[in-house]
Amino acid sequence: MPADYRAPLADMQFILHELIPFSTINSLPAYQEVSDDLVNTILEEASKFAGEVLGPLNWTGDQEGCSYSEGAVKTPQGFKAAYQQYIEAGWISLAANSDFGGQGLPITLATPVNEMWHSANMAFMLCPMLTAGAIEAIEHHASSDQQALYLPPLVSGQWAGTMNLTEPSAGSDLSAVSSKAIPNGDHYLISGTKIFITYGEHDFTENIIHLVLARLPDAPPGVKGISLFIVPKFLVNTDGSLGKRNDVQCVSIEHKLGIHASPTAVMSFGETGGAIGYLVGEANRGLEYMFTMMNNARLAVGLEGVAIAERAYQQAAQYARERVQGKVPQKTDKLPILHHADVQRMLMLMKTQTEAMRALAYIAAAQSDLAQKHPDASVRDASQKRVDLLTPIVKAWSTEQAIEIASLGVQVHGGMGYIEETGAAQHLRDARITTIYEGTTGIQAGDLLGRKIVRDEGQEAKSLF
Amino acid sequence: MRGKRQKAYFKEMQASAIDLKQSSSEELQTIGHELEKAIAALDQAVDWLLKMHIKNPQATLAGAYPLLKCFGTVCGGWLLAKSALIASHRLQKNSGDRFAQQKIGSAIFYTHEVLAQAPGLVSTICSGESVAKAMNDSLADLLN
Numbered sequence: 345m346p347a348d349y350r351a352p353l354a355d356m357q358f359i360l361h362e363l364i365p366f367s368t369i370n371s372l373p374a375y376q377e378v379s380d381d382l383v384n385t386i387l388e389e390a391s392k393f394a395g396e397v398l399g400p401l402n403w404t405g406d407q408e409g410c411s412y413s414e415g416a417v418k419t420p421q422g423f424k425a426a427y428q429q430y431i432e433a434g435w436i437s438l439a440a441n442s443d444f445g446g447q448g449l450p451i452t453l454a455t456p457v458n459e460m461w462h463s464a465n466m467a468f469m470l471c472p473m474l475t476a477g478a479i480e481a482i483e484h485h486a487s488s489d490q491q492a493l494y495l496p497p498l499v500s501g502q503w504a505g506t507m508n509l510t511e512p513s514a515g516s517d518l519s520a521v522s523s524k525a526i527p528n529g530d531h532y533l534i535s536g537t538k539i540f541i542t543y544g545e546h547d548f549t550e551n552i553i554h555l556v557l558a559r560l561p562d563a564p565p566g567v568k569g570i571s572l573f574i575v576p577k578f579l580v581n582t583d584g585s586l587g588k589r590n591d592v593q594c595v596s597i598e599h600k601l602g603i604h605a606s607p608t609a610v611m612s613f614g615e616t617g618g619a620i621g622y623l624v625g626e627a628n629r630g631l632e633y634m635f636t637m638m639n640n641a642r643l644a645v646g647l648e649g650v651a652i653a654e655r656a657y658q659q660a661a662q663y664a665r666e667r668v669q670g671k672v673p674q675k676t677d678k679l680p681i682l683h684h685a686d687v688q689r690m691l692m693l694m695k696t697q698t699e700a701m702r703a704l705a706y707i708a709a710a711q712s713d714l715a716q717k718h719p720d721a722s723v724r725d726a727s728q729k730r731v732d733l734l735t736p737i738v739k740a741w742s743t744e745q746a747i748e749i750a751s752l753g754v755q756v757h758g759g760m761g762y763i764e765e766t767g768a769a770q771h772l773r774d775a776r777i778t779t780i781y782e783g784t785t786g787i788q789a790g791d792l793l794g795r796k797i798v799r800d801e802g803q804e805a806k807s808l809f
Numbered sequence: 810m811r812g813k814r815q816k817a818y819f820k821e822m823q824a825s826a827i828d829l830k831q832s833s834s835e836e837l838q839t840i841g842h843e844l845e846k847a848i849a850a851l852d853q854a855v856d857w858l859l860k861m862h863i864k865n866p867q868a869t870l871a872g873a874y875p876l877l878k879c880f881g882t883v884c885g886g887w888l889l890a891k892s893a894l895i896a897s898h899r900l901q902k903n904s905g906d907r908f909a910q911q912k913i914g915s916a917i918f919y920t921h922e923v924l925a926q927a928p929g930l931v932s933t934i935c936s937g938e939s940v941a942k943a944m945n946d947s948l949a950d951l952l953n
């Protein structure tokens with residue numbers, strides 16, 4: 345049986361309170377009420393929920409996977425109930441804006457909490473993660489009427505959100521997006537096919553708010569002609585109640601290497617005349633709007649890397665303590681493999697690199713809080729530059745290392761690691777997507793070199809080292 | 810002018826390396842020295858990339874991932890080194906602090922096993938012209 349998940353609270357608290365330290369965050373006017381005691385209470389409560397509710401569903405969810413029938417997707421047993429518990433406990437709205445029902449807590453605190461969810465059950469956590477992206481896009485770029493209508497139920501988790509960017513011919517290169525948006529009175533009619541849509545369809549919530557990239561008829565070619573639309577699964581009446589079913593369908597879900605409990609949908613818009621969509625912000629600025637959201641999504645995926653590495657380490661460490669095999673120099677008895685130098689080397693590579701990745705991800709989160717909430721504009725600006733520099737590193741370095749770490753986790757198990765029942769292989773399969781989605785490693789490396797180093801002649805990079 | 814402006818910035822990693830080198834513990838001094846070497850290597854890679862990116866963009870792009878990996882590796886080494894320094898202060902107050910002992914162990918291990926790879930990655934990056942040409946030559950059948 346796979347090992348239980350236990351949140352690494354000591355390391356999390358060390359990084360928060362001593363390395364960052366958190367006093368730089370709760371000395372900000374916006375966060376003065378966030379005491380160290382409150383931080384520790386939240387971390388302890390989250391660790392219980394992660395360990396007791398989400399963690400045990402990780403393996404069963406992987407084995408059962410999602411099922412598709414006539415446009416509907418059923419998530420694995422226990423997932424819907426866990427989602428209900430998750431939103432009722434208020435976990436989903438931790439860092440969301442209090443104007444829309446969120447708790448307005450710092451990103452620096454939400455980051456270790458999110459790490460726990462990803463460690464406990466990465467496939468489950470993808471739903472709240474994508475919803476957070478939709479919330480961010482609407483909060484920054486939609487009209488106040490759109491915000492009032494869509495944000496409160498998204499923030500509370502009553503509805504979920506998705507990001508519809510990729511098309512069969514538009515992957516890393518979004519200039520090739522070809523979905524259409526035709527003006528039609530106060531809204532647009534959207535048509536086209538979107539692929540790889542995480543939680544594009546599921547049974548967690550009564551409504552799903554799709555954010556969709558599409559082109560207006562007169563749009564210029566390339567990235568400067570892409571607009572962003574809100575396309576609800578069920579149309580929303582002005583009083584917030586649900587109206588008729590929109591012309592958007594999940595036509596299939598993918599069979600994937602990992603994250604089996606997370607439905608990856610092929611979405612078809614406008615098969616019977618056009619899906620009703622509402623323009624977000626100005627026309628032709630969709631990609632720019634997506635990027636404000638995507639930078640945080642990249643940090644979130646980097647954190648997934650930390651999380652899956654931690655889980656793989658815990659799995660390997662438990663096995664190494666239990667498995668008795670072979671003799672160790674200068675000892676007569678057979679001992680658990682933990683005593684072999686090479687097993688220790690592998691466990692230490694897993695442990696120390698995870699600690700290093702965690703520290704960097706939390707430092708980037710703290711800089712994000714400073715960039716948003718520091719009263720001094722020059723500090724906000726300097727912090728944002730630091731976040732911009734660190735984002736591709738947190739994203740690509742943490743996820744590339746996570747794959748190596750999960751692979752070492754399999755290696756520690758020997759032949760048993762190659763057998764699914766042990767649980768080590770799932771982490772390697774799940775980790776494998778993290779270097780691909782939200783911008784591949786190649787995209788991140790090009791971003792670091794071109795936009796973050798060459799563009800300012802290395803100034804920000806050199807200010808760090 | 811550019812040099813002057815750069816000096817106005819606070820070099821955080823360098824500052825940590827200096828703190829570690831001034832520690833009374835030989836182990837922490839070693840971490841400080843190794844961190845300093847890794848920072849110097851990363852600095853060399855960035856200078857090379859800045860110099861080369863207009864002349865031969867393919868050569869610098871070939872090194873984009875090695876650069877990212879090197880940058881991550883050095884950031885990780887820096888933060889574990891800083892952690893070790895904090896842990897050493899905790900041990901001065903309580904010599905039985907097991908978490909602090911483990912943190913120092915983590916930092917020493919990472920320094921020798923992981924951070925030590927940084928200069929190798931820099932060598933890869935700075936060989937970018939040769940690497941780019943070799944890729945072109947060896948993949949010629951595919952490229953044409």
